[in-house]
Amino acid sequence: MVSGTDGRGAEAGAYIAIDWGTTNRRAYLVAADGSAIDTMRDDRGVLAVAAGDYPAELAAIRARYGDLPVIAAGMVGSTRGWREAPYVPAPADAASLAAALLVIPEERCAIVPGLSLLAGPRADVMRGEEVQVLGAVAAGLAPADALFCQPGTHNKWVRTEGGRITGFATxxxxxxxxxxxxxxxxxxxxxxxxxxxxxxxxxxxxxxxxxxxxxxxxxxxxxxxxxxxxxxxxxxxxxxxxxxxxxxxxxxxxxxxxxxxxxxxxxxxxxxxxxxxxxxxxxxxxxxxxxxxxxxxxxxx
Amino acid sequence: MVSGTDGRGAEAGAYIAIDWGTTNRRAYLVAADGSAIDTMRDDRGVLAVAAGDYPAELAAIRARYGDLPVIAAGMVGSTRGWREAPYVPAPADAASLAAALLVIPEERCAIVPGLSLLAGPRADVMRGEEVQVLGAVAAGLAPADALFCQPGTHNKWVRTEGGRITGFATxxxxxxxxxxxxxxxxxxxxxxxxxxxxxxxxxxxxxxxxxxxxxxxxxxxxxxxxxxxxxxxxxxxxxxxxxxxxxxxxxxxxxxxxxxxxxxxxxxxxxxxxxxxxxxxxxxxxxxxxxxxxxxxxxxx
Structure with missing residues (x-):
C-alpha cells in the first residue's frame, strides 16, 4: 500500500473506479461516501493492454489501492477493450446504465455500458462520457436540462432532459x-x-x-x-x-x-x-x- | 528520337508541352497545328525533382522529342517547383496568362502562371487546372459560360463567363x-x-x-x-x-x-x-x- 492511502482502502464500502479510455486511464480509490482518497493516471489505455492482460492490470491496481471491488467505464467495455458491454440505447439515465452493467464476478469488476443513438438519419455511440454527464447532474454541478460539450479527439455534445440523456452527437x-x-x-x-x-x-x-x-x-x-x-x-x-x-x-x-x-x-x-x-x-x-x-x-x- | 515520333519533332512550329504536377507529369510533342504527335507520362512530378535538376529533366525530354521550345504548366511554376511564376488574379483569360508567362530564355522554356482569387472572405489558388478550363472553352468542348469540376486530391470548381475564369473554389x-x-x-x-x-x-x-x-x-x-x-x-x-x-x-x-x-x-x-x-x-x-x-x-x- 503506497503512502497517502493510509490503509483506508480497506474501509467498508470503499471501491476502485477506473475511467479507462483508448490511450489513457485514470484510477480512483473511492471512499464509501463517494469522495476520492487517491487517484493515479497513466497511459495504459486499451490500445496498450493485450486482451488477456486485464486481470493482471486489475491486480496491479489492487496491489496499490487494496483488494476492493472495481467499477470501470470507457473503451474498456468495447470490442477493442476487455469485454464488450453492449450499448444501452438513448434516452437513458443512471438506472438504465446500472441495470446493464457487465459484471465479471470472478474479477469482482463491473463494466459500465456505453450509449447508442439511432434517430432518423443519425447514428452515434459513446463510452465513458455518459458517466461524466450523468454525474454532473447528480452532483448538482449542472442543471437537469442542459447541453454538455466534452472536447477532445472526438468531441461529444450531450443533451439532458430531466437528468436523462436524450440525445448526443460526436x-x-x-x-x-x-x-x-x-x-x-x-x-x-x-x-x-x-x-x-x-x-x-x-x-x-x-x-x-x-x-x-x-x-x-x-x-x-x-x-x-x-x-x-x-x-x-x-x-x-x-x-x-x-x-x-x-x-x-x-x-x-x-x-x-x-x-x-x-x-x-x-x-x-x-x-x-x-x-x-x-x-x-x-x-x-x-x-x-x-x-x-x-x-x-x-x-x- | 524514339520510334513513333518519326522525325516530325523538327517540323517548323512544333513544340513540347508539359503538364507538370505535384506527383506526376505528362509531356506532349505538339505539331504546329496543336495536334499531339506523341505523349509520355511518368512520376517525375515536382516532389521528385530537385531544384537544380530541371535543366537536365528538359534535356532528357528533348532527347526524346527533339530540340524544341517548351511550355510547361502546373506546380512546376510554384515555390515547390522550378521557378515561381507569380499568380495572375482572377478574373483572367488566356491573354492574361500569356502576358504573365515566366520565360526562361536560356532554357527556351515558358512557365504558365497560376491563378489567385481574393473575394470577400475567400482566398484560393490554382496551378495547371486553368489551362484545361480555358482550353475546353477555346476548343468548343464546353460553353463560354459554364461551371467546371476537376475532381482529384484537391477538386477545383471553376466558373467561366464569356470564356474568362471569374471564380473558383478548391x-x-x-x-x-x-x-x-x-x-x-x-x-x-x-x-x-x-x-x-x-x-x-x-x-x-x-x-x-x-x-x-x-x-x-x-x-x-x-x-x-x-x-x-x-x-x-x-x-x-x-x-x-x-x-x-x-x-x-x-x-x-x-x-x-x-x-x-x-x-x-x-x-x-x-x-x-x-x-x-x-x-x-x-x-x-x-x-x-x-x-x-x-x-x-x-x-x-
Whole structure:
C-alpha cells in the first residue's frame, strides 16, 4: 500500500473506479461516501493492454489501492477493450446504465455500458462520457436540462432532459485537426501556436454553419500564399474553422453550454461558443466522473 | 528520337508541352497545328525533382522529342517547383496568362502562371487546372459560360463567363478521404470498394449542405457498430459524404457541370451531381489541356 492511502482502502464500502479510455486511464480509490482518497493516471489505455492482460492490470491496481471491488467505464467495455458491454440505447439515465452493467464476478469488476443513438438519419455511440454527464447532474454541478460539450479527439455534445440523456452527437474535430496538421497539403503550415485570438475567431466565424468545410480548409493555404493570413496564425485559424464548424452545428442561439474540459481546449471552446452567441460554464470533469461512477456503484450494490 | 515520333519533332512550329504536377507529369510533342504527335507520362512530378535538376529533366525530354521550345504548366511554376511564376488574379483569360508567362530564355522554356482569387472572405489558388478550363472553352468542348469540376486530391470548381475564369473554389475532398481512410478512428473500416450505389448516394445526401461534416464522418463508425451500415459499404458511404459536401456546396439547382475527369472519379462525381439535381457532361481533360496550352503557345509566339 503506497503512502497517502493510509490503509483506508480497506474501509467498508470503499471501491476502485477506473475511467479507462483508448490511450489513457485514470484510477480512483473511492471512499464509501463517494469522495476520492487517491487517484493515479497513466497511459495504459486499451490500445496498450493485450486482451488477456486485464486481470493482471486489475491486480496491479489492487496491489496499490487494496483488494476492493472495481467499477470501470470507457473503451474498456468495447470490442477493442476487455469485454464488450453492449450499448444501452438513448434516452437513458443512471438506472438504465446500472441495470446493464457487465459484471465479471470472478474479477469482482463491473463494466459500465456505453450509449447508442439511432434517430432518423443519425447514428452515434459513446463510452465513458455518459458517466461524466450523468454525474454532473447528480452532483448538482449542472442543471437537469442542459447541453454538455466534452472536447477532445472526438468531441461529444450531450443533451439532458430531466437528468436523462436524450440525445448526443460526436464530432471528429480534434482528429481532423491532427490529420490536416500532420499530413497532406497543410502539413508544415500549421506549426504555429493554437490559441484564442483574432485568427482563431475569424476561423470560427468562417467554419460555423459552413456547408463547404473542405473548401474552407484549403483557403488556409491560399490565404497564407497570398499574404492575407500570417503563417504563424495559420494553425489557430485552421483550429478555429474546425471548432467553429463543430460549435456552429449546435445552433446555440444564446444557450449556456456545460463545458467538461480544462486547459487549452476549454479556452478555445469557450471562445468559440461566445463568438457564436452562446455562453459556456466550465465543470470539473474529474468531479463529474466521480459523482457519476459513485451513483452507479450505489445502484450496483 | 524514339520510334513513333518519326522525325516530325523538327517540323517548323512544333513544340513540347508539359503538364507538370505535384506527383506526376505528362509531356506532349505538339505539331504546329496543336495536334499531339506523341505523349509520355511518368512520376517525375515536382516532389521528385530537385531544384537544380530541371535543366537536365528538359534535356532528357528533348532527347526524346527533339530540340524544341517548351511550355510547361502546373506546380512546376510554384515555390515547390522550378521557378515561381507569380499568380495572375482572377478574373483572367488566356491573354492574361500569356502576358504573365515566366520565360526562361536560356532554357527556351515558358512557365504558365497560376491563378489567385481574393473575394470577400475567400482566398484560393490554382496551378495547371486553368489551362484545361480555358482550353475546353477555346476548343468548343464546353460553353463560354459554364461551371467546371476537376475532381482529384484537391477538386477545383471553376466558373467561366464569356470564356474568362471569374471564380473558383478548391475542395480538399480527395485528401480528406485519404486521411480518414488511412489514419484515425475510421482507418480499417474503409477498406471496402468505393463505387456508386445506394450507400454512396445516401452519403451524398447526408453530406450535401451539411454544416456538421465532422459529425457525419463519425456516424459512419457508429452506423457500422450498430448494424445500420454494412461494413463493406462504409468506404462508399464515407466517400459519398465528402463528395456530397463538395458538390452540395455548389448549390447546382439543375445546372450542367462540365466534368474534366475520367474513370472512377468521373463516375462518382456524375452520380453525386445527378443525385443533387444537376447534370454532368464529361470532357476529355487531355484534349482540353492541349487546346489550352496551344492557345498560350500561339499567344507567346
Amino acid at each position: 464530432a471528429m474535430t480534434g482528429e481532423l485537426f491532427a490529420l490536416v496538421r500532420d499530413h497532406g497539403i497543410l502539413a508544415g503550415m500549421l506549426d504555429g501556436p493554437v490559441a484564442d485570438g483574432e485568427a482563431f475567431r475569424a476561423g470560427v466565424r468562417r467554419g460555423a454553419g459552413a456547408a463547404d468545410l473542405p473548401v474552407a480548409l484549403f483557403e488556409v493555404r491560399a490565404a497564407v500564399l497570398l499574404g492575407r493570413l500570417a503563417a504563424r496564425d495559420a494553425a489557430a485559424h485552421a483550429s478555429g474553422l474546425l471548432i467553429g464548424a463543430d460549435v456552429g452545428a449546435q445552433a446555440l442561439g444564446g444557450e449556456t453550454v456545460q463545458l467538461l474540459a480544462d486547459g487549452t481546449l476549454a479556452a478555445l471552446y469557450t471562445a468559440a461558443i461566445e463568438t457564436l452567441g452562446g455562453a459556456a460554464r466550465r465543470i470539473d470533469s474529474h468531479a463529474a466522473f466521480l459523482a457519476g461512477i459513485h451513483q452507479l456503484q450505489e445502484l450496483r450494490s | 475542395a480538399m475532398t480527395g485528401e480528406l478521404f485519404a486521411l480518414v481512410r488511412d489514419h484515425g478512428i475510421l482507418a480499417g473500416m474503409l477498406d471496402g470498394p468505393v463505387a456508386d450505389g445506394e450507400a454512396f448516394r445516401a452519403g451524398v445526401r447526408r453530406g450535401a449542405g451539411a454544416a456538421d461534416l465532422p459529425v457525419a464522418l463519425f456516424e459512419v463508425r457508429a452506423a457500422v457498430l450498430l448494424g445500420r451500415l454494412a461494413a463493406r459499404d462504409a468506404a462508399a458511404h464515407a466517400s459519398g459524404l465528402l463528395i456530397g459536401a463538395d458538390v452540395g456546396a455548389q448549390a447546382l439547382g439543375g445546372e450542367t457541370v462540365q466534368l474534366l475527369a475520367d474513370g472512377t472519379l468521373a463516375a462518382l462525381y456524375t452520380a453525386a451531381i445527378e443525385t443533387l439535381g444537376g447534370a454532368a457532361r464529361r470532357i476529355d481533360s487531355h484534349a482540353a489541356f492541349l487546346a489550352g496550352i496551344h492557345q498560350l503557345q500561339e499567344l507567346r509566339s
